[in-house]
Amino acid sequence: MSGRLEGKVAVITGAASGFGAGAAKRFVEEGAKVVLGDIQDDIGQKVAEELGSAAVYVHCDVTQEDQVAGLVDTAVEKFGQLDVMYNNAGVVGALGPISTTPADEWNRTIDIHVNGCFYGCKHAARLMMPREQGSIVSMSSTAGINGGLGPHAYTAAKHAIVGITKSVACELAQHGIRANCISPAGMATPMVAATFGDHTDLQTTREALAKSSPLKGRPGLPEDVVNAALWLASDESGYTSGLTLTTDAGHTIGSANGTPYREYQPFMAEAGKRGV
Numbered sequence: 120m121s122g123r124l125e126g127k128v129a130v131i132t133g134a135a136s137g138f139g140a141g142a143a144k145r146f147v148e149e150g151a152k153v154v155l156g157d158i159q160d161d162i163g164q165k166v167a168e169e170l171g172s173a174a175v176y177v178h179c180d181v182t183q184e185d186q187v188a189g190l191v192d193t194a195v196e197k198f199g200q201l202d203v204m205y206n207n208a209g210v211v212g213a214l215g216p217i218s219t220t221p222a223d224e225w226n227r228t229i230d231i232h233v234n235g236c237f238y239g240c241k242h243a244a245r246l247m248m249p250r251e252q253g254s255i256v257s258m259s260s261t262a263g264i265n266g267g268l269g270p271h272a273y274t275a276a277k278h279a280i281v282g283i284t285k286s287v288a289c290e291l292a293q294h295g296i297r298a299n300c301i302s303p304a305g306m307a308t309p310m311v312a313a314t315f316g317d318h319t320d321l322q323t324t325r326e327a328l329a330k331s332s333p334l335k336g337r338p339g340l341p342e343d344v345v346n347a348a349l350w351l352a353s354d355e356s357g358y359t360s361g362l363t364l365t366t367d368a369g370h371t372i373g374s375a376n377g378t379p380y381r382e383y384q385p386f387m388a389e390a391g392k393r394g395v
């Protein structure tokens with residue numbers, strides 16, 4: 120299928136790498152015009168140039184409200200409107216036990232994820248409300264659903280993004296604007312590869328993720344997230360708002376690495392034969 124975003128204009132933060140770069144490419148393939156924002160200017164510029172006249176790159180540190188405001192304003196200046204805001208920028212951030220987590224690293228992590236998402240929602244709403252339409256998509260994580268799946272600050276930030284999404288969806292529905300978020304499990308992007316060691320390559324990361332996937336032999340892929348973002352950005356999800364859409368092969372519904380479910384079912388079948 121093509122043309123799923125025909126006539127739409129999207130802004131993507133953290134668009135130089137990983138899901139953001141993948142979404143920029145796919146959105147353009149589906150007919151959108153895209154404004155890419157990031158702090159990795161050389162790489163972001165290159166990604167935009169490869170997409171031709173349908174894309175433009177703007178330096179944007181999402182912790183700076185004026186830069187986020189400028190990023191969304193670029194959508195109107197260059198392409199006439201804003202239809203889709205994809206709050207995607209993120210980092211793993213502060214690591215380690217809670218008793219030793221450095222406060223400055225905690226604050227920086229919250230700043231990028233939570234304040235970045237807030238500024239994105241705020242300035243997207245400013246431009247979307249007069250047109251009474253729009254779709255805001257933000258990146259949470261399985262760490263935004265369960266504890267223990269990420270570092271403390273990351274987990275707190277990703278839970279907050281679920282909360283911002285629900286709150287904003289409640290307010291903006293009356294203006295015809297939807298807000299949703301995506302919660303992926305670990306996928307082979309540069310961010311996750313970096314956590315596997317000293318910048319392990321993407322293929323090695325993908326193989327490691329396949330081993331721990333609940334879905335036998337199938338790792339989570341960046342395109343799984345890009346497909347989810349595309350659906351939420353498009354009119355195909357027109358009656359969906361406030362949703363946390365998981366792309367985790369069921370990880371957060373309790374099957375963890377698959378073992379407990381597989382063991383539990385035969386156990387229950389045996390119990391059933393005994394008339395339980």
Ligand SMILES: NC(=O)c1ccc[n+]([C@@H]2O[C@H](COP(=O)([O-])OP(=O)(O)OC[C@H]3O[C@@H](n4cnc5c(N)ncnc54)[C@H](O)[C@@H]3O)[C@@H](O)[C@H]2O)c1
Nearest residue numbers: 133135136137138180181207208209258260305306308310
């Ligand atoms: N990869 C995963 O498995 C995974 C899982 C769940 C959620 N996520 C989330 O998905 C989003 C994208 O992650 P990714 O895996 O594609 O990572 P990535 O590192 O490939 O891309 C993240 C991008 O965000 C940019 N960025 C970082 N700080 C920024 C700032 N202050 N302002 C603007 N841009 C900034 C980086 O430069 C980078 O280009 C993040 O929010 C991340 O937390 C990723």
